[in-house]
Amino acid sequence: MWQSFFKICNFLCGFIPSKSTRERVRRERLYDWDKKYRALRNACPELQFRHVKMIKGGWNIGFIVDNKYVFKIRKKFAHDDVNIAKIMREKRITDAFANIATVEIPHISIVEAGDYTFYRYKFIPGRNMNTYSVKTMRKHVKLWGKQVAKFIYTMHNARPDGIDDLRDRDGDGWNQNDICNNMIINPKTMKIVGIIDWEYAGWGMLETEINNCTRFSRKLRQTDFNNIIRTEYAKLANKKN
Numbered sequence: 001m002w003q004s005f006f007k008i009c010n011f012l013c014g015f016i017p018s019k020s021t022r023e024r025v026r027r028e029r030l031y032d033w034d035k036k037y038r039a040l041r042n043a044c045p046e047l048q049f050r051h052v053k054m055i056k057g058g059w060n061i062g063f064i065v066d067n068k069y070v071f072k073i074r075k076k077f078a079h080d081d082v083n084i085a086k087i088m089r090e091k092r093i094t095d096a097f098a099n100i101a102t103v104e105i106p107h108i109s110i111v112e113a114g115d116y117t118f119y120r121y122k123f124i125p126g127r128n129m130n131t132y133s134v135k136t137m138r139k140h141v142k143l144w145g146k147q148v149a150k151f152i153y154t155m156h157n158a159r160p161d162g163i164d165d166l167r168d169r170d171g172d173g174w175n176q177n178d179i180c181n182n183m184i185i186n187p188k189t190m191k192i193v194g195i196i197d198w199e200y201a202g203w204g205m206l207e208t209e210i211n212n213c214t215r216f217s218r219k220l221r222q223t224d225f226n227n228i229i230r231t232e233y234a235k236l237a238n239k240k241n
Contacts, residue, residue, distance in 0.1 A: 002061075003054035006033050031061050031075040036116050040071055043113035057181070059086070059199060064123055070196075071111065071118045086199065087119045089166065093201045096160035097174070102151045104194040124194035126184035134219045140190050145228030147192045148179060152209055152229065153236045171204040179209070180217040 009030055016022045026032055033054070040063065041049055053064040055072075062072035074083045091108040098107055106121035129137070129144070137144075156173030176182075177200040184194040210229055214220040 002056050003052065006030055006054065010034055028076070033061055036061070036073055036113075036118075037063060039113040039116050040111070040118060043111055043118075058178075058197065067123050067125070069120050070106075070123050071120050073116055073118045084117055087117065090198050090201065091119065092163055093166065093174075094198050096163045097155060097158065100154060100158045100160060101195070102154050103147070103192050106194075106196055106198065121196075124184045124196065126186050126193050128181075129183040129185050129192070130181060130217050130219065132185070132219075134222050137219060137223050137225075141223045141225050142228055143190065144183070144185075144192060145225055146232045148183070148213060148225075149229045149232030149236065151192075151195065152176075152179075152206075152213075153233055156206055156209060167203040169203055171202075171208075172206055173203070173209075174201070175204040175206075175209040175212070176201050177204065177209065177212055178216070179213050180215065180220055 010026065010033075013022050013025050013030070016025065026034075037052075041047075044065075047065055047069070049065055051066050055062045055064060055070075056075075059074055060072045061075055062070055064070050074086070087108075087110065091110070094106050094108055097105060104124055106124075108119045108121050111118040111120050155176065158174060176195060176198060178197060179195060182195050182197040183192050184196060185191070186193045210226060210233070213229055214223075214226050
């Protein structure tokens, strides 16, 4: 959907008389997506690019290529130091938790494509939880709540090596900070199989992490998701103690 929308907008930009205005609109409103996509194709000749889906959210735009890889890049920055630092921060955190997390998380690699720096990770097949109806969510929310509680408990109480310098705020453990938007569900088993998009991850408070599990999802707030997570987290904590 997004790729078709951006293609139409890019075409319509061609009718803007002023070249400088055309370039500004394409850069600021369309994020130079066409230039970035062409640069990505040139940088990855080993891929077929037969089936490409454009995605957009948060700081990033991206492309799912042939249901094999996800490539993401900042919307408004190409190759500056701030952009690269944010990517490397996310990579360091996901690398640190790759063998700790209870569901699959992205293993990020860096792709240099001309003037642009992308990050790539393996596509996790499934369906985003937020695309399900409230009725379906309510049916499976106990299963999901148990999984998320275990994920949060494991991550929040882990102390992986090599990222202590990223504790740049008050907190009592590590948070993913955007769980509700990024849970991938296996439609056959209805289990959570992966959690993606770790750009907001960092050191923080447990209560913040639990609240964020529904904060950005109107549909999830209509379920008992948070209460189930709290109950199941408490069981894990009590068992440990």
